[in-house]
Structures are given as structure tokens and as C-alpha cells.
Amino acid sequence: MAGAPVKPTPLLKDELDIVIPTIRNLDFLEMWRPFFEQYHLIIVQDGDPSKTIKVPEGFDYELYNRNDINRILGPKASCISFKDSACRCFGYMVSKKKYIFTIDDDCFVAKDPSDKDINALEQHIKNLLSPATPHFFNTLYDPYREGADFVRGYPFSLREGVPTAVSHGLWLNIPDYDAPTQLVKPRERNSRYVDAVLTIPKGTLFPMCGMNLAFNRELIGPAMYFGLMGDGQPIGRYDDMWAGWCVKVICDHLGWGVKTGLPYIWHSKASNPFVNLKKEYKGIFWQEEIIPFFQSVVLPKECTTVQKCYIELSKLVKEKLGPVDPYFLKLSEAMVTWIEAWDELNSAGEDSNVPAKK
Amino acid sequence: MAGAPVKPTPLLKDELDIVIPTIRNLDFLEMWRPFFEQYHLIIVQDGDPSKTIKVPEGFDYELYNRNDINRILGPKASCISFKDSACRCFGYMVSKKKYIFTIDDDCFVAKDPSDKDINALEQHIKNLLSPATPHFFNTLYDPYREGADFVRGYPFSLREGVPTAVSHGLWLNIPDYDAPTQLVKPRERNSRYVDAVLTIPKGTLFPMCGMNLAFNRELIGPAMYFGLMGDGQPIGRYDDMWAGWCVKVICDHLGWGVKTGLPYIWHSKASNPFVNLKKEYKGIFWQEEIIPFFQSVVLPKECTTVQKCYIELSKLVKEKLGPVDPYFLKLSEAMVTWIEAWDELNSAGEDSNVPAKK
Numbered sequence: 001m002a003g004a005p006v007k008p009t010p011l012l013k014d015e016l017d018i019v020i021p022t023i024r025n026l027d028f029l030e031m032w033r034p035f036f037e038q039y040h041l042i043i044v045q046d047g048d049p050s051k052t053i054k055v056p057e058g059f060d061y062e063l064y065n066r067n068d069i070n071r072i073l074g075p076k077a078s079c080i081s082f083k084d085s086a087c088r089c090f091g092y093m094v095s096k097k098k099y100i101f102t103i104d105d106d107c108f109v110a111k112d113p114s115d116k117d118i119n120a121l122e123q124h125i126k127n128l129l130s131p132a133t134p135h136f137f138n139t140l141y142d143p144y145r146e147g148a149d150f151v152r153g154y155p156f157s158l159r160e161g162v163p164t165a166v167s168h169g170l171w172l173n174i175p176d177y178d179a180p181t182q183l184v185k186p187r188e189r190n191s192r193y194v195d196a197v198l199t200i201p202k203g204t205l206f207p208m209c210g211m212n213l214a215f216n217r218e219l220i221g222p223a224m225y226f227g228l229m230g231d232g233q234p235i236g237r238y239d240d241m242w243a244g245w246c247v248k249v250i251c252d253h254l255g256w257g258v259k260t261g262l263p264y265i266w267h268s269k270a271s272n273p274f275v276n277l278k279k280e281y282k283g284i285f286w287q288e289e290i291i292p293f294f295q296s297v298v299l300p301k302e303c304t305t306v307q308k309c310y311i312e313l314s315k316l317v318k319e320k321l322g323p324v325d326p327y328f329l330k331l332s333e334a335m336v337t338w339i340e341a342w343d344e345l346n347s348a349g350e351d352s353n354v355p356a357k358k
Numbered sequence: 359m360a361g362a363p364v365k366p367t368p369l370l371k372d373e374l375d376i377v378i379p380t381i382r383n384l385d386f387l388e389m390w391r392p393f394f395e396q397y398h399l400i401i402v403q404d405g406d407p408s409k410t411i412k413v414p415e416g417f418d419y420e421l422y423n424r425n426d427i428n429r430i431l432g433p434k435a436s437c438i439s440f441k442d443s444a445c446r447c448f449g450y451m452v453s454k455k456k457y458i459f460t461i462d463d464d465c466f467v468a469k470d471p472s473d474k475d476i477n478a479l480e481q482h483i484k485n486l487l488s489p490a491t492p493h494f495f496n497t498l499y500d501p502y503r504e505g506a507d508f509v510r511g512y513p514f515s516l517r518e519g520v521p522t523a524v525s526h527g528l529w530l531n532i533p534d535y536d537a538p539t540q541l542v543k544p545r546e547r548n549s550r551y552v553d554a555v556l557t558i559p560k561g562t563l564f565p566m567c568g569m570n571l572a573f574n575r576e577l578i579g580p581a582m583y584f585g586l587m588g589d590g591q592p593i594g595r596y597d598d599m600w601a602g603w604c605v606k607v608i609c610d611h612l613g614w615g616v617k618t619g620l621p622y623i624w625h626s627k628a629s630n631p632f633v634n635l636k637k638e639y640k641g642i643f644w645q646e647e648i649i650p651f652f653q654s655v656v657l658p659k660e661c662t663t664v665q666k667c668y669i670e671l672s673k674l675v676k677e678k679l680g681p682v683d684p685y686f687l688k689l690s691e692a693m694v695t696w697i698e699a700w701d702e703l704n705s706a707g708e709d710s711n712v713p714a715k716k
Contacts, residue, residue, distance in 0.1 A: 207511030
């Protein structure tokens with residue numbers, strides 16, 4: 001209510017892990033130190049396991065390389081991508097926390113229009129702790145933000161909202177463009193700070209970017225699989241997209257919300273558009289079939305857990321996308337392996353079945 | 359493309375009418391003079407026809423009061439509300455232009471964060487002239503704005519977009535709240551300038567406010583009926599909501615887009631919440647049934663024009679909402695009368711069958 005004291009955002013120090021796929025840039029953690037130092041980090045090294053990642057003093061972290069993943073998952077390690085940032089999803093699996101924030105190592109602290117450093121994590125926590133409104137659009141955006149509410153004509157029965165499963169943050173400076181757009185607009189920068197958070201409506205898909213992303217692992221974790229990318233795979237740069245399509249369809253089915261908008265991070269450098277084009281090439285074709293597929297997915301009522309939804313989805317992927325390319329048969333199997341591995345590491349009652357390494 | 363010269367927005371002077379439901383406030387037109395003077399105004403007087411509305415010198419306008427509406431429409435005038443701003447839709451009907459901008463007389467020129475006066479009409483024109491993207495969500499909002507584009511993972515086959523039928527603008531200062539929210543938050547003001555325009559996804563309904571609204575009359579005009587409100591009716595303040603639900607369902611069916619966001623106007627004063635509560639009272643109950651009804655409407659393929667869609671919708675309203683209250687039987691009939699009157703005044707080839715009055 002206007003004039004009422006603003007409640008401080010809880011830090012969730014013991015309930016949130018930060019997952020980072022490799023750190024090539026030492027400045028990265030230094031820049032985030034004031035915001036990250038009090039959290040536990042899970043670093044998943046995407047490349048050569050013989051290389052050592054240096055983590056500055058003062059951070060609480062665990063680090064996994066390919067050898068660790070192979071050791072922990074055994075043959076099921078096949079579902080985790082190698083030499084690709086998609087490997088980060090291993091970190092979601094080994095975390096024991098309720099919430100995950102994942103960020104790329106070329107994402108720095110952005111400034112808001114008043115030139116103040118943006119605490120991205122705090123905004124993600126706000127987004128995740130307040131409900132979402134997927135069933136009807138609110139024209140003043142997130143009705144739970146200070147100074148906002150539901151507008152005239154918004155049904156009262158929907159004002160409690162639903163639990164928020166995902167908070168998708170955005171990027172100032174280098175926008176998250178595909179290779180063709182990067183090639184055509186090499187100089188375009190995103191300088192528009194849009195001061196909004198909104199719920200993506202039920203039934204609507206969106207391109208989920210993994211650069212600056214938080215989610216409720218207890219709710220949607222098992223669907224946050226970043227697929228098979230990178231080494232030995234015909235495709236890259238669709239890891240987060242794949243997860244986003246699966247997650248959205250499952251959130252819609254289970255009645256949870258996905259928010260997008262604030263917070264911004266500063267995306268410091270554009271990846272090489274030529275390399276990206278090679279990675280994306282097949283995805284650009286395939287997404288024309290994948291998206292109509294996800295738009296038409298109807299999960300049966302019996303799918304009452306994320307795991308059940310995801311296994312059902314894997315069957316549909318095999319059946320409907322298998323004919324597009326044999327890659328989807330492999331991906332469909334990897335989806336099942338992922339769930340098996342998730343359940344193995346996250347079986348009820350157990351709390352420390354993964355030997356962390358520091 | 360970044361660095362390319364920005365194309366000026368066409369003024370559409372001969373293609374756009376501004377429709378205003380009554381002007382109680384002489385400051386209103388003076389304040390908008392720099393932006394409105396070059397356009398034709400259609401003023402629809404909502405109250406006592408014996409009262410005279412003073413329009414300052416220099417404006418090109420036509421003015422209709424209840425006597426004019428009765429004279430022009432004859433018995434069909436029954437579909438136009440009396441003593442309620444819903445009467446504005448008569449202005450949509452008598453206009454001969456392609457585009458309509460409608461605005462309330464308590465809406466003034468707002469300022470953007472750089473303290474510059476916002477040319478609301480120019481932004482509406484931008485919104486209407488650029489395509490909409492209802493089939494997939496773009497996380498950087500309107501991809502056709504300068505400095506923005508489609509993000510990675512957005513299907514290329516959808517990047518042409520679809521025609522934009524509606525541009526829904528927002529309000530700084532007094533937010534468009536219902537009476538209960540006004541009563542609970544009497545001091546809340548909207549001071550958040552969200553620098554975004556976005557397409558409301560297909561299949562998602564929204565609360566359309568008539569305070570600051572523009573649309574392509576050639577596309578969607580016949581569905582922009584503001585219903586039966588005010589004098590002799592059991593309900594008020596749902597005129598624009600009703601139009602919004604009908605319009606959105608029909609736009610979804612016919613493949614057109616609805617945008618919301620910029621431009622802002624400055625909404626100067628809150629209407630009386632006690633009066634509003636009386637007007638809204640039944641609507642607050644009814645919307646709990648109306649919205650699920652509109653969410654479930656499926657228009658048959660044979661409905662290939664707005665008129666056909668609207669007549670079909672009127673039948674569904676009678677069938678599905680009639681049992682809620684006899685009001686909806688009357689409204690269903692008025693919807694048919696509205697279309698008949700629209701077609702009478704807008705028959706093909708005729709261009710000046712309405713005697714304007716000045």
C-alpha cells in the first residue's frame with residue numbers, strides 16, 4: 001500500500017546457489033563480490049578438465065570439471081554436455097538449495113538510470129518470492145511491485161496469483177541476438193532500460209536466455225535441462241532455448257508462472273557471430289518445427305509432477321521431432337537419463353549424497 | 359539498423375480522427391493544442407444535449423449530442439449509451455478515417471523521464487504502423503522499435519509480424535484502478551515510466567482502458583462497441599473492458615495484433631470511488647463469469663470479417679451470459695443493432711452519408 005514501509009527483500013543466503021559455467025575472466029567475480037560473496041557458488045567447468053580455474057579468495061564455492069561429472073554420474077554423465085556452457089545444468093542437479101541463480105562470466109554489474117549498481121540477485125529474489133499472473137494480462141505490469149497493483153477490469157479471483165517458478169533477467173549493452181542478427185547489426189547495443197517485470201501469459205512461449213536467469217529449483221529444477229550441445233553434437237546455443245520451451249510448457253501445465261524483465265546485467269562482449277552461425281545453423285531450421293511442436297503439446301492430467309511431465313515430453317519429442325532429425329532421438333533419451341540422474345542425486349530424505357570438491 | 363537515419367513518423371493528418379467523449383475542461387484542448395490542432399476532432403457529448411460545449415478557436419471539429427445521435431440513427435440509437443462516456447463509440451461509427459485516437463478530457467500531456475512533453479498521438483501512430491507479434495514473446499519487447507530487434511531463439515518465420523489493430527496507451531499519476539482498489543489505496547500514484555511497447559500474446563485477454571487508446575478503424579472498428587452503460591443500465595465503467603474483450607478475441611481469430619505500453623498520458627484526477635463502486639458493483643461479480651466466457655470463445659472459420667465475428671459473438675453472449683443476468687440479453691441485441699447501424703453508416707462506396715454538425 002502506498003506509504004507503507006517497503007519490506008526488505010530476504011537474502012535467502014542458505015537457500016540459494018549461484019551456478020556459473022566456467023570462469024574465464026577473473027574480473028567477473030571481483031566485480032560481483034559485494035553481491036555474491038555471501039552465497040555459495042557452484043562452478044561447472046565446461047572445457048579441458050586439466051586446466052585450473054582460479055577463484056579469488058573469500059568466495060565459498062565448489063568446482064566440478066568433466067572428470068567430476070563422470071565420476072559422480074557414471075554412465076549417466078552422457079546427458080551432460082561437454083565443451084559447452086550447457087554443462088551448467090549439472091550444477092542445478094548437484095545443488096541442494098531451493099533457488100538457483102545462473103549467470104555467464106561475461107555478464108557484469110549494470111547500472112540503473114540513476115547510475116546506481118543493480119543488485120541483480122536481489123531483484124531475482126523479489127521476482128521469485130512474489131506471485132505471477134499468467135492467466136490475465138495486467139497492463140501496469142507486475143501488480144505486486146511497489147506502487148503498482150491490478151488495474152480496473154482485472155478479475156478479483158485471479159489476484160492471488162500463482163507461484164513463480166522462473167525469473168528471466170535481461171541484458172544491457174550487447175543484446176542476446178542470433179548470429180544472423182549479429183552479422184546484420186554488428187553495432188547495435190541495448191541501451192533501453194525498461195523498468196518492468198511481467199508474467200509471460202499461459203500458452204505463450206518465449207526465448208529463455210541462460211545468461212541471467214533464476215528459478216525455484218524445488219518447483220521446476222528437473223525441467224531445467226540444457227540438452228545436448230557442444231562437443232559431438234550438431235548444434236549449440238540452443239541449450240537455454242530448449243530448457244525454456246520445456247519449462248514453459250510444464251509451468252503452464254502445473255499452474256506456475258514465468259516472469260521476465262528486470263533485473264538487467266551488463267553483457268560485456270558479443271560472441272563471435274561466425275562461430276555462432278556454425279553452432280546455430282541447424283537450430284535456425286529446427287526451431288521452425290520445434291516451436292509449433294511445443295505450442296501444440298498437451299500434457300495429460302496424470303502428469304502431476306515435473307518428472308512425470310518431463311518424461312512425457314521426452315516421449316513426445318521422440319515421436320514428433322524424431323522425424324525432423326535423429327538428433328532428437330538422442331536428445332529424447334538424454335532427457336530420460338537426465339531425470340534418472342536428477343532423481344538419483346535428489347532422492348527424498350538424502351541431503352549430501354554428492355561429494356563436493358573444493 | 360543501428361546508425362541508420364530514423365524515419366519520421368507520418369502524421370496521418372487525413373487518415374485519423376480524434377474522438378472525445380464530452381469536454382468538461384477547457385484546459386484540456388488548450389494543453390493538447392500543439393498535438394491535436396492539425397487533426398479533425400469528433401466530440402460526442404455524453405450528457406444533457408441542451409448544454410453547450412465550448413471548443414476553443416482553431417480546432418477543426420464536429421460535435422454530436424444525444425439529439426444528433428437519435429436523428430442520425432433513428433431507432434438504432436438505442437445501442438448508444440446515454441449519460442456515459444461509452445457514447446464515444448458513436449464517434450467511431452461516424453468517422454470516415456482509417457485510424458481513431460480516443461482520449462478522456464481529464465488526460466493531459468505527460469512528460470517523459472527527460473522532462474520532455476510526450477506526443478502521445480505520434481507514439482500511437484508508430485505502434486499502429488508497425489507490425490505486432492502475438493505468436494511468440496520477444497523478451498526485448500517491441501522488436502520493431504529503434505535499437506531493438508528479435509532476440510536469439512525467435513523463429514524467423516514469425517518476424518514479419520501481423521497487422522496491428524489496437525494501440526493501448528497507459529497513464530502516469532492516477533492509475534486506472536477499480537473502486538475497491540481506489541478505496542484501499544487512495545494515495546497511490548503511478549510514477550513508473552516503463553519505456554516499452556509490447557504485443558499482448560494471442561489467447562491472452564487484457565483490461566483495455568478507453569482513456570488513451572488508438573486503433574485501426576478499418577481493421578477492427580466494428581468490434582469497438584462500448585456496450586450499454588450509464589442511464590437506464592445496471593452497470594457502468596465496463597464499456598472499454600467489454601470492447602477490449604470482444605476486440606481481443608476477434609483480433610486473435612483474424613490474426614491481428616494488440617499492443618500495450620507507450621505512450622503515457624497524465625491522468626489528472628481520480629473519479630469518485632463511491633460513485634465508481636456503485637457503477638462497477640455488478641461488473642465486479644459479472645467479470646468473474648465474463649472473462650472465462652471470453653477465454654473459451656472459439657469463433658468458427660466462416661467468420662472471416664469483423665462483422666461476422668461480432669454477430670457470432672453476440673449469439674454466444676446471449677447463450678452463455680444470458681443466464682447470468684437479463685442485462686446480457688439486452689446487450690446481445692444491442693451488439694446486433696450496433697453492427698446494423700455501423701454498416702448503414704459505412705456502406706461501401708458512400709463517403710458522406712452523415713450530416714456533420716458544427
